[in-house]
Amino acid sequence: MAGTLAGVVLGLALAWLQGALLVGWLWPGRARPALALLALAFPAGLALSSSAFFLWSVASGGRVEVFPVLELLATAAAAVLARRRARRGRLLWPRPARAALAWGAPLLLVSLAGIVLALLIEASAAQPWGHWDAWAMINQKARYLAAGGDAWRWIFAGPPIHHRDYPLLLSASVARLWSWSAVLGAPGFALLAPQVLSLATFLACLAALVAPAALLCASGLAALVGLGFFALGWDLEWGAMQYADFAQATYLAWGAAVLALAARRPAAAERWCGLLGFLAGASAWCKNEGLAFAALLLVATVLALRPRGARAWMRLAGGALVAGLAVAVLKLGFAGRSRVFEARTRSVWTDLGDGERYRSLVGFLREHVGTNWSAGALLALLVAALLVPPVRRARRAWIPLGLALAQALVFALVMLTTREDFAWHLVTAADRLLLQVYPLALLGVAAALRPR
Amino acid sequence: MADPLDALRRLGALLAASVAAILCLRWPRAAWSPGWPVPDGHQASLTRCSERLAEVLADVPRDAPLGLLTPQKQGEPLDPVTNEGLEHLKATLAPRRLVEVAEAERVVAHARALVQLSKVPGFERLETVVPLVPGWVLVVREPR
Numbered sequence: 001m002a003g004t005l006a007g008v009v010l011g012l013a014l015a016w017l018q019g020a021l022l023v024g025w026l027w028p029g030r031a032r033p034a035l036a037l038l039a040l041a042f043p044a045g046l047a048l049s050s051s052a053f054f055l056w057s058v059a060s061g062g063r064v065e066v067f068p069v070l071e072l073l074a075t076a077a078a079a080v081l082a083r084r085r086a087r088r089g090r091l092l093w094p095r096p097a098r099a100a101l102a103w104g105a106p107l108l109l110v111s112l113a114g115i116v117l118a119l120l121i122e123a124s125a126a127q128p129w130g131h132w133d134a135w136a137m138i139n140q141k142a143r144y145l146a147a148g149g150d151a152w153r154w155i156f157a158g159p160p161i162h163h164r165d166y167p168l169l170l171s172a173s174v175a176r177l178w179s180w181s182a183v184l185g186a187p188g189f190a191l192l193a194p195q196v197l198s199l200a201t202f203l204a205c206l207a208a209l210v211a212p213a214a215l216l217c218a219s220g221l222a223a224l225v226g227l228g229f230f231a232l233g234w235d236l237e238w239g240a241m242q243y244a245d246f247a248q249a250t251y252l253a254w255g256a257a258v259l260a261l262a263a264r265r266p267a268a269a270e271r272w273c274g275l276l277g278f279l280a281g282a283s284a285w286c287k288n289e290g291l292a293f294a295a296l297l298l299v300a301t302v303l304a305l306r307p308r309g310a311r312a313w314m315r316l317a318g319g320a321l322v323a324g325l326a327v328a329v330l331k332l333g334f335a336g337r338s339r340v341f342e343a344r345t346r347s348v349w350t351d352l353g354d355g356e357r358y359r360s361l362v363g364f365l366r367e368h369v370g371t372n373w374s375a376g377a378l379l380a381l382l383v384a385a386l387l388v389p390p391v392r393r394a395r396r397a398w399i400p401l402g403l404a405l406a407q408a409l410v411f412a413l414v415m416l417t418t419r420e421d422f423a424w425h426l427v428t429a430a431d432r433l434l435l436q437v438y439p440l441a442l443l444g445v446a447a448a449l450r451p452r
Numbered sequence: 453m454a455d456p457l458d459a460l461r462r463l464g465a466l467l468a469a470s471v472a473a474i475l476c477l478r479w480p481r482a483a484w485s486p487g488w489p490v491p492d493g494h495q496a497s498l499t500r501c502s503e504r505l506a507e508v509l510a511d512v513p514r515d516a517p518l519g520l521l522t523p524q525k526q527g528e529p530l531d532p533v534t535n536e537g538l539e540h541l542k543a544t545l546a547p548r549r550l551v552e553v554a555e556a557e558r559v560v561a562h563a564r565a566l567v568q569l570s571k572v573p574g575f576e577r578l579e580t581v582v583p584l585v586p587g588w589v590l591v592v593r594e595p596r
Contacts, residue, residue, distance in 0.1 A: 127495055129502060132536070135543035147547035154549055161542075 004190040007181025011049075011068075011193075012200065014180075015173075018075055019045025021082050026278060026319065028271035030089040036215055037091075039207035042200070043250045047282035050172035051326035053179075057145060057152050058329055064148040067176070068183045094214070105223035112230055113206060116239075120202065123240035124195040130242030137162050138170050138242065139194050145175035146182075146189065156334050165335035167327055169286040170244045173197055194242045201247040202239030205229075208250040209439050212257030216397075216447040225446045235435060244287050249436045251283035251290060252407065255297045256400035256440055260447060262305055263399060269305035270312035276301050277319025284327045288338075289436065291327070292410045294320070296403055304399060344419050351417045360422070361415060364430050400444030408437045498536060501585035502544040505560070508582055508590055509545075512558065518548050519556030523564035534562060537588060559591045560584070566591075 019041035129135045145152045177193040214222035262272035280297045283290035411433040418425040524530050561569050569575050574593040582590040
């Protein structure tokens with residue numbers, strides 16, 4: 001148990017350090033918001049380390065047992081290099097607030113986060129294998145990836161595993177943690193790794209709302225945005241299901257937030273291109289929905305920032321390649337044809353013209369939000385933000401809101417034209433739509449209400 | 453010297469936040485599904501199945517050929533409960549490579565598929581059967 005725990009802790013800490021080095025390098029400007037960088041470093045490190053693990057498996061023929069040592073050496077070398085080339089800059093830490101309300105809201109947020117986390121830990125103990133996607137896909141693939149040798153290729157050629165073409169950010173992360181535990185004398189597939197990772201991505205999603213909100217809008221509102229996250233009610237249960245949806249929501253929120261920050265000063269916008277490209281690649285490496293978001297983010301970047309010159313485009317492409325290379329290798333080299341593009345019994349146009357499907361989708365979402373979400377007032381906030389005439393400075397708020405709307409539209413189109421059973425797909429995917437898009441919309445609402 | 457009014461305000465805010473936090477303790481419990489976080493019987497049964505299978509297979513070498521047999525008819529989907537069981541077993545068996553039943557030394561089989569299995573050479577008598585959980589058994593091939 002000690003070796004397993006040490007492997008999980010060390011593996012996660014190292015991923016966080018890698019993320020911090022990468023974000024520290026890509027974040028432009030001398031004034032650096034410390035909490036935001038810390039919050040972004042974790043998801044960035046997960047994307048970086050998991051894609052490196054997968055690419056190493058491909059290149060080395062599955063010699064995963066040496067990966068931890070190589071990873072440690074590479075991270076140490078990067079840290080030394082980063083220290084030598086460190087730019088002059090200063091870290092900005094939040095100042096302690098004097099007003100009772102200003103520190104009461106964060107206190108409440110931390111208390112509520114602690115309570116929810118305790119419940120999620122209880123849920124993880126009660127259902128140690130997580131739910132369907134975890135045991136049938138994510139962690140099953142992780143076992144093959146962690147086994148080494150040729151075993152990792154059996155994901156694509158062995159016993160039928162669902163969604164062989166799916167991106168592997170979580171699977172490779174779980175496998176990587178197992179390889180760290182193995183190096184520390186605890187080989188095997190302890191369920192602790194996916195459980196901890198599930199909770200960590202849940203917290204990362206919360207941080208992906210609060211930290212950017214503190215930069216984009218009035219700082220007092222950031223904690224309220226965090227509290228708004230808990231309006232998801234019992235959908236928060238997904239935090240213990242070992243699914244990739246909160247991780248996906250994290251990359252969506254960060255992608256939109258960084259673009260909104262970059263849009264503040266269009267003249268210096270190209271300096272953000274590397275980070276935006278990386279977040280697009282990380283999103284694509286997380287889930288198939290993330291591929292759609294990556295495309296939307298890149299298009300939005302081009303429209304909002306209008307990058308000029310080869311340097312800006314190189315930064316955008318280079319950033320995207322850091323996490324996106326693994327997606328390209330997976331999709332082009334191993335995954336085969338996606339089920340989405342297989343032969344259909346009904347044409348796409350027939351499905352799109354089927355009014356019953358639209359009614360079912362709207363009815364399901366209405367019922368789900370009505371019965372499961374405990375704070376309909378937050379939806380009222382969204383409507384209010386749409387109705388309140390946007391002030392000039394709030395224009396960038398439309399970036400998260402626009403991306404949320406576009407992502408929801410893509411999601412809905414995929415559901416409406418599904419080649420699976422429509423009712424099944426609706427029940428399976430509609431929750432995910434809400435989980436992934438809601439934080440993004442919340443961020444946009446906050447930025448629209450009180451822009452900084 | 454600290455302003456006593458300021459200290460009072462801080463204390464008041466702390467009390468208010470504590471009350472709110474206690475309310476929040478009740479809120480998630482009430483807001484979330486009544487059975488959560490305790491899993492339903494089916495979920496618990498799947499976990500037991502995986503634990504039992506891992507226990508049974510602990511001494512079996514990882515490269516030993518294993519088969520998996522379901523009561524699925526060609527082209528027809530499994531019923532949801534059996535399908536969930538099957539996926540859970542596959543998750544437990546991973547990263548073992550599954551082979552065709554005819555080439556396997558051991559077969560994890562659904563009870564409804566045992567008649568089908570008894571027609572495979574080496575599995576005719578079905579005497580060496582290890583129960584896993586209701587519905588699923590492990591069948592070991594008889595010596596050739």
